[in-house]
Amino acid sequence: MQGDLGFWVLQGLNALQLSMLLFLLSVGLTVIFGLMHFVNLAHGALYAFGAYAAATAGAALGFWGGLLIAPLAVAALGVLLYLGCIRRMRRAGPMAQVLVTFGLIFVMLDLTRIVWGAQALSAPVPAVLDGRVAVLGVEYPAYRLFVIALGLAIWGALALVLNRTQIGAMIRAGVDNDQMAACMGIDVERMFFVVFCVGCALAGLAGAVAAPILSVTPDMGLQILVPTLIVIVIGGLGSLNGAVAGSLIYGAVQTFGAVLFPQLASILIYGLLAAVLILRPAGLFPARG
Amino acid sequence: MSRIVKRAAAIAIAAATAAQAQAEDIKVGLLLPFSGVYAALGEEIEAGFRLGLDSFGADSGATFEILREDSEASPPVGLAKTRKLIMQDRVDVMAGVVSSGVLAAIRDVVDGAKVPLIVANAGNDEATGKACSPYITRISFSNAQLNRPMGKYLVDHGVTKVVTFAPDYAAGQQMMKAFGDAFVAAGGEIVAQEFTPFQKTQDFGPYLAKAKTSGAQAVYAFYAGSEAIAFVKQYDSFGMKEALPLYGPGFLNSQLYVGAQGAAAQGIVTALHYVPTIDNAANKAFVAAFTAQAGHLPSEYAVQGYDAARALVEAVKSGATDRESLAAALPRTSFDGPRGKTAIDPATNNIMQPIYVYDTVAGPDGPTQKVLAQLPVEVDPVNGCEMATLN
Numbered sequence: 284m285q286g287d288l289g290f291w292v293l294q295g296l297n298a299l300q301l302s303m304l305l306f307l308l309s310v311g312l313t314v315i316f317g318l319m320h321f322v323n324l325a326h327g328a329l330y331a332f333g334a335y336a337a338a339t340a341g342a343a344l345g346f347w348g349g350l351l352i353a354p355l356a357v358a359a360l361g362v363l364l365y366l367g368c369i370r371r372m373r374r375a376g377p378m379a380q381v382l383v384t385f386g387l388i389f390v391m392l393d394l395t396r397i398v399w400g401a402q403a404l405s406a407p408v409p410a411v412l413d414g415r416v417a418v419l420g421v422e423y424p425a426y427r428l429f430v431i432a433l434g435l436a437i438w439g440a441l442a443l444v445l446n447r448t449q450i451g452a453m454i455r456a457g458v459d460n461d462q463m464a465a466c467m468g469i470d471v472e473r474m475f476f477v478v479f480c481v482g483c484a485l486a487g488l489a490g491a492v493a494a495p496i497l498s499v500t501p502d503m504g505l506q507i508l509v510p511t512l513i514v515i516v517i518g519g520l521g522s523l524n525g526a527v528a529g530s531l532i533y534g535a536v537q538t539f540g541a542v543l544f545p546q547l548a549s550i551l552i553y554g555l556l557a558a559v560l561i562l563r564p565a566g567l568f569p570a571r572g
Numbered sequence: 573m574s575r576i577v578k579r580a581a582a583i584a585i586a587a588a589t590a591a592q593a594q595a596e597d598i599k600v601g602l603l604l605p606f607s608g609v610y611a612a613l614g615e616e617i618e619a620g621f622r623l624g625l626d627s628f629g630a631d632s633g634a635t636f637e638i639l640r641e642d643s644e645a646s647p648p649v650g651l652a653k654t655r656k657l658i659m660q661d662r663v664d665v666m667a668g669v670v671s672s673g674v675l676a677a678i679r680d681v682v683d684g685a686k687v688p689l690i691v692a693n694a695g696n697d698e699a700t701g702k703a704c705s706p707y708i709t710r711i712s713f714s715n716a717q718l719n720r721p722m723g724k725y726l727v728d729h730g731v732t733k734v735v736t737f738a739p740d741y742a743a744g745q746q747m748m749k750a751f752g753d754a755f756v757a758a759g760g761e762i763v764a765q766e767f768t769p770f771q772k773t774q775d776f777g778p779y780l781a782k783a784k785t786s787g788a789q790a791v792y793a794f795y796a797g798s799e800a801i802a803f804v805k806q807y808d809s810f811g812m813k814e815a816l817p818l819y820g821p822g823f824l825n826s827q828l829y830v831g832a833q834g835a836a837a838q839g840i841v842t843a844l845h846y847v848p849t850i851d852n853a854a855n856k857a858f859v860a861a862f863t864a865q866a867g868h869l870p871s872e873y874a875v876q877g878y879d880a881a882r883a884l885v886e887a888v889k890s891g892a893t894d895r896e897s898l899a900a901a902l903p904r905t906s907f908d909g910p911r912g913k914t915a916i917d918p919a920t921n922n923i924m925q926p927i928y929v930y931d932t933v934a935g936p937d938g939p940t941q942k943v944l945a946q947l948p949v950e951v952d953p954v955n956g957c958e959m960a961t962l963n
Contacts, residue, residue, distance in 0.1 A: 297777040405832035498801035529902035549769040
C-alpha cells in the first residue's frame with residue numbers, strides 16, 4: 284500500500300487540506316501576537332463562532348452566503364472584543380492576558396451553547412463542490428480541494444500585502460520594533476486594530492470552511508486551539524512564513540503519523556514540538572532575527 | 573395575636589404536614605452532564621425522565637421532587653455532586669449518569685451509602701460485570717449487548733470481511749471486542765482495526781483512505797456525538813459508501829444526529845435498542861408526547877430517561893418508599909415500553925431488551941429509520957459479577 288503512488292497523493296492531499304485549515308487560523312493568531320505581543324487564546328472560540336455563523340447563515344442563504352457572512356460576523360465580534368477588553372489589556376502583561384482570554388473561551392463556549400443549543404450542527408457542502416474530482420488518478424472530494432485552493436489563495440494574498448504594499452511594510456515594521464515604528468509616525472495602535480480584525484475574520488473564515496467537513500459543536504474552538512498554538516510555536520511567533528511552515532509540518536505529521544504509525548499518532552506532534560523548542564526555541568522562521 | 577388565631581394556624585400547619593406525609597414524597601437526584609461534550613445527551617435524558625414522571629407518576633400516589641446536578645461528564649465533579657445529593661440533599665434515589673467514567677467514580681459511594689441508582693446511559697460492561705452492585709440498576713444498555721448481535725447478523729447477510737473503526741477509549745474497545753468476538757465466532761474475518769485518538773480526531777480522511785484499500789467488504793464503526801457526525805459525513809464525501817457499506821452500533825447515526833448528517837446517513841445499517849420508528853403502541857404514545865414537548869423526535873437517550881422514570885414509578889407502585897425498599901424493588905421492575913418488553917437480569921442488574929437492526933432511509937422530514945429486524949433478547953454473560961444480597 285505504501286509503495287502505491289495513489290496512497291501518497293491521497294494522504295498528501297489530506298495533509299495539505301488540514302494544513303490549510305490550520306494556516307487560516309494560525310496566521311491571524313501569530314500576526315496578532317507578533318504585532319501586539321498579545322496572546323489571544325480566545326482565537327479558537329472565534330473560529331467556533333465563525334462555524335456557527337456559517338451554519339446559521341448558510342441555512343438561510345446557502346453555503347456561499349454563509350462563507351461571506353461568517354468572517355464579517357466574527358470580525359464584528361472582534362471589534363467588540365477589542366474595544367471591550369483587549370485594548371484595556373494591552374499593557375497588562377502576558378499572564379493577565381492569557382487568563383482573561385482563556386476565561387473568554389469558556390464565556391463564549393457557554394454563550395454558543397445558550398444561543399445554538401448543545402446539539403451538534405452541520406453545514407451542507409455546496410452543490411458545485413459536492414462530489415469527487417480525479418487528481419493524479421485518485422478520487423478526492425471536491426470540497427477538500429476547494430479548502431486547499433482557498434488556503435493557498437489567502438496565503439498568496441497575505442504574502443503580497445505584507446511584502447509588496449505600504450501597509451505591509453508598516454506591519455512588518457511594527458512587528459520588528461513597535462516603538463521605533465511609532466516614532467516614525469506610524470499609528471501603531473490603529474494598525475493593531477485593523478490587523479486584529481483581519482485576524483478575527485480569517486478565524487471566522489476557517490470556521491466557515493471547516494463547518495461542512497467537521498461537525499459544528501460548542502467545544503470545537505477548544506479542540507482546535509492546541510493544534511493552532513503548536514503550529515505557531517513550531518513556525519515561529521509573528522511570521523507569515525512561520526505560520527505556513529508550521530501548518531504544513533503539523534498537517535504532514537498528523538496525517539502520515541495517523542496512517543503509518545497509528546499507535547503514535549497523538550504523541551508524534553508533541554515530540555516534534557519538544558524537539559523544535561529544544562533546538563530552535565524561537566521557532567523555525569521567527570519574525571525577529 | 574389572639575390565642576384563637578394561633579390555634580387555628582397550628583391546626584392548619586398540622587393538617588398540611590399530615591397531608592404531605594400521606595402522599596409519599598420521593599426525592600430523586602438526577603445526575604447528568606448539562607455542560608461539556610455530553611450536554612446534548614444530558615438534556616435529552618432529562619426531557620425523557622420528566623416526561624416519564626409526568627406520564628406515569630400520577631397514579632403512583634407519590635410526588636417526585638427532582639434535584640438536578642451537573643456532572644460536567646467529569647468523574648471528580650460527578651463524585652462531588654453525588655456526595656452532595658446523598659449526604660446533603662438526602663435523596664431517596666439517584667438517576668442519570670451518561671459517562672462511564674463518572675459511573676466508575678461514583679460506584680463505591682453509591683454502593684457504600686446504599687442509595688439506589690438507575691443508570692440511564694453509561695454502557696460500560698464492567699458496571700454490570702465485575703463492578704456490579706445490588707444498588708445499581710441499568711435501564712439503558714451495555715456496550716457488548718448492542719454489538720454482539722451484529723457479529724452474527726453481518727455474517728448471516730453475507731459480510732465476512734470487515735475493517736473496524738472506533739475511538740480509542742474504553743467504550744470503543746468494548747464495543748469492537750464484543751462485535752469482533754461474535755463476528756469471528758460466526759465465521760467472519762476482521763481485516764484491520766483502527767482506533768482513532770478519542771476526541772482528538774476530527775478529520776477521518778487519513779484513516780478512511782487506508783480502509784478503502786484493505787480488501788474488506790464493509791466497515792463496522794462506532795462513534796458518537798460530534799465524532800459520529802464528522803465520520804459519517806466524511807465517509808460519504810470520500811465515496812466510501814458505494815465501495816464499502818457502513819455498519820455499526822446505532823450511535824453512529826442516532827436520531828439525534830441524522831438531521832446534521834443528512835443524506836450522508838442514508839444506507840447505513842446499524843443496531844440499537846431504540847429508534848423512534850419502532851412499531852408498537854407504547855412507542856407511538858411516547859413519540860407523540862415527547863415530540864409535542866421537545867419539538868423533535870425522541871432519541872435512544874430520551875427513551876432511557878423515560879424508562880428510568882417509569883422503572884422508578886413501578887418500584888414506588890410496588891410499595892417502595894425509601895432507599896432500602898427502592899433498591900430492592902428497582903431490579904424487579906419489568907414493563908412493555910417503547911422498546912418492547914424489557915426486564916432486569918437479576919444476575920447483573922443489567923437490562924434485557926430486544927435489539928433493532930435498521931437502515932437509514934430518506935423520509936419526508938429528513939432521514940428516518942426503517943427497522944429491518946428485531947433481534948431476540950440476548951442476556952449479557954455475568955462477566956465476573958457477584959451480586960451481593962440486600963439486607
